[in-house]
Amino acid sequence: MSTAPRLSFLKGHGTENDFVIVPDLDGGLELSAAAVARICDRRAGIGGDGLIRVVRSSAHPEARAMADRAEWFMDYRNSDGSIAEMCGNGVRVFARYLQRAGLAEAGDLAVATRAGVRRIHIAKDAGDAARPGEAMAGPDGPVTVVMGEATLPGPGPEAEITVTVGERSWPARNVNMGNPHAVAFVDDLAQAGDLLAAPAVRPASAYPHGTNVEFVVDRGPRHVAMRVHERGSGETRSCGTGACAVMVAAARRDGADPAVTGHPVTYTVDVPGGRLVISERPDGTVEMTGPAVIVAEGELDPAWLGTDLG
DSSP, rough: OOSSOOOEEEEEEETTTTEEEEEEEESSBOOOHHHHHHHHTTTSSSSEEEEEEEEGGGSSSSTTTTTOOOOOEEEETTTOOOBEEEOHHHHHHHHHHHHHHHHHTEEEEEETTTTEEEEEEOOOTTTTTSSSTOOOSTTEEEEEEEEOBBBBBSSSSGGGGEEEEEEEEEEEEESSSSSSSEEEEEEEEGTTTTTTSSEEEEGGGOOTOOOEEEEEOOOOOTEEEEEEEETTTTTEEEOOOHHHHHHHOOOOHHHHHHHHHHSSSEEEEEEETTEEEEEEOOTTTTEEEEEEEEEEEEEEEEEEEHGGGO
């Protein structure tokens, strides 16, 4: 029987985009890509669309420069173990963990990510509804994330994107939310296929490190639904940065660019795992509001991970 110390973990989700949370507050733990993949395996591991390591910014080399603005760093990994810049649903779950652990209170806080510092608002009570979409309160109430500004390339090859599934192809919008997205509007979400393999995206030069791909249909005025293939994870039940990219792409398509109109715009984005509310301000700032839930906690046996754990 192993005498190695066991490692704490939690399981959480945001609109059913689920994560394994590993608290490593002082940055003493090293998880290899193979370890992350084993933990996220849905049959042989705990299972998750990704893994979130919770580290003090001052203790992580990629976050030390942000430590004066954000105490905590979200070290996010895709389910295949690859490193990702940012995860919108993940950062809400990250904030919920901090609240649950007594490391942050309801209200406003900042979290460091590889895409920069993200400002977050955790709903306090039923009267604290200053953010779009805040209808519930308490530990399972909504969390709003200031996602920063979307980046869209100017005219040229990087803006002329095509997404292909089987024999069907669609023009797509290149939107970067700290991580890359290709957004394609389709007639039926079933046209995306099973999304087990990554859809073909051209030109490849537009996404040198791969991309997330969203397929979108209209549900009503300022209301869309989407499916997503997440880079490094396959199809997931939700993607927060993807929902933001979809909202931005839809607003541009609909002639509702806040920078042009001078008015903020809000879209409801349905994902297989629930609903997100996305707003964009005239200054380009994008906000996302949605649920964040911790469902379980336990211990991970490092002997099971073996040499994949450092």
